[in-house]
Amino acid sequence: MRVLYYIYQNQKMRVSALGSDKNKTPLNVERAAALARRIMSGDALAENEFVRLNHSWLLFIIRRHFSRSCHHEDILHDAFMVVLGKLQRSKIKTPESILVYLRSTAINIGYEYMKKDKKFSSAVKQDFIDLIADAQDTLLSQLVWDDKVHFVKQVINELGQERDQDILLQFYFHHVSKVRICQNMELTSEHFDRVIYRAKQRLKDLINEADNNNDHGKDSKTNTRKTGDKNIKKLFQSMVLTLFKWQRGVA
Amino acid sequence: MSKMTPDEKMLQDYIQNKLSAEQTEAVDLWLADHPQALQDMQLDLMFAQGLEEIQADNPTDDSQWLHLPGSSFLQRVGLIAAMAVVFVLGGLTVHFLDKDTGQSMSQPDIIMLSTNRGIEDDVSFNHNENTVIQIPAGYLSDDRYTVELLQKSQTIYQINDVTSQDDLLTVFVPKGLLAAGRYQLKVMNLSTQESETFGLAVH
Known part of the structure; x- marks a missing residue:
């Protein structure tokens, strides 16, 4: 209960922070x-x-x-x-x-x-x-972004309760409004916020963990392959550009 | 530049692609000044697009309408046969229509315009066939539009009460309507009275 209360208070602070953004100087x-x-x-x-x-x-x-x-x-x-x-x-x-x-x-x-x-x-x-x-x-490097299905699946599986999974699916996939979801599933607004907040928090943790693993070279095989692909792509693009310039008499 | 501050509802509509193009731009620019909100939105986007990919890979029963529980094997075969008949007859009809009217109903040229393109960049195309022009509209917008084709400020062709489908306004321009030359395509949102003009160059 204490944890839920903490999460709820955090979510409330975040929502109120959105409102107070108007007082900040745009940077x-x-x-x-x-x-x-x-x-x-x-x-x-x-x-x-x-x-x-x-x-x-x-x-x-x-x-x-x-x-x-x-x-x-x-x-x-x-x-x-x-x-x-x-x-x-x-x-x-x-x-x-x-x-x-x-x-x-x-x-x-x-x-x-x-x-x-x-x-x-x-x-x-x-x-x-x-x-x-x-x-x-x-936060979301290309490596992480390309693996989004894996992260989202993991969060959904970890949610446990079918109702929570359904909330995510209704909101993010079927684009049902928060008000309608709360009406249909007989939820309070706070309950809805808690589920979304928990899911996003877990997603963030997973991303950070993956980034740390990448930093420590645990996933070095994938990194090497991706970097290799990128370098080949760059080399090819550079060659095409040089050829194009040469044909135009620039180089 | 981004004086508007979106409320919670607007941000949820933004995640769900329910805002107009103008509102979307305003939220986009607001996010430039609010890195924390941007980071939060990145997670929302990841959920939205991740779930979309998961659902695309594992469609649920309600999207597999040919496998509806309760439908018998014969019903399914009948449905497929009916589809085949419609497909074949449709093809034949198009063939005859083509002969009689001299206008091909199949494979029109499709031109996609961008709402962010200025009038100085004309979109060029050949008008030897029927042409379909598609213009991105507001996300899930129910607004109605008037689409006008002009040449030297004179209206050549006008379609009223166009609505968007899949966030696109689709305008069918019959073959032979436009001679070679420069045209303007003016799109007016009847709800907001905002209009946008595109340059077209017909060869």
Whole structure:
């Protein structure tokens, strides 16, 4: 009972924290605008910081928007390269809206990927973005994201009660509203919050455990294979880009 | 830029893709300023997409309508036979329609427009066949739209009361309607009166 009460209080604090966010000064949007101005004035270091600041956010938007695509990282890379290129050439008139521009560029590129062959992959040299992205600490790395079914299955199995499993399925898969779920299953709002909170907390723990294992090389085989695949892909892309430049007489 | 603060209900609708394109953009931008909420949303997204994949791999009985419990073997065979007849007759009908009208009803060209594309980027296509134009609309939106095709500010073709299906507005443009040239496709949401214009270049 004590544990449940603790969870409930935590959830209440989180919900009230959402409401109090309005009193906080927006940080990332302003920082992004300041970085955009620095890039436009020729500060190359600001480019790294700009990518680092917005990497997780943009990747989340791409994953959410194009859930069935397997080109999330390609879209992300292309979007950053397009926006950074525009900033370097001072083609952005309103740097304060840089995140709006970054988001819509990513979505446009995502639609382009959808229109083109499924095997289409980024033609942009990606090493720069990869380097920065690898260095940053994100909750959901690509390795973890690709294994999401495994994590979600484990959480659902651990929930035990069939009713709790049903709550998750109704909310996340059938998109039934919280109010309707509570009515149909005769739950209180707090009970619903507790189930969702517990499930998310467990998912987070599993992800953190997996990340720690990866860090300690316990899953080194998978890591090596994935890194190898990535390197081959990079090498191939680099070759195509060089060939393209050579044909155009750039190189 | 992101002055709006979403409440709990709005965030739940965001997870469930029930917001309009404008509201979605507002929440997206709000998340840029709220890393903690973003992290929370990442877990929600993982659940939503993970469950979708799990369900796709293991469809439940209610999605396997051919295996409905209680239906006999003969009923199932009959259902499949009926489907085959409809399929074959449908194909023949399309063939005759094609001959009589000179308009092919099969495999129209499909063009997908992006709501974030500005008017300066025209979408080019050949209009030698019937053309289907698809425009992304608000998620699970019940709003009604008017779609207008214009050339030099003159309306060429207009369809009223279009509703979205699978988050897409679908407009059928019959073969021969558009001559080569530049056109604007204007989409107006009748509920919000917001409109968006796309450039089209017909070869």
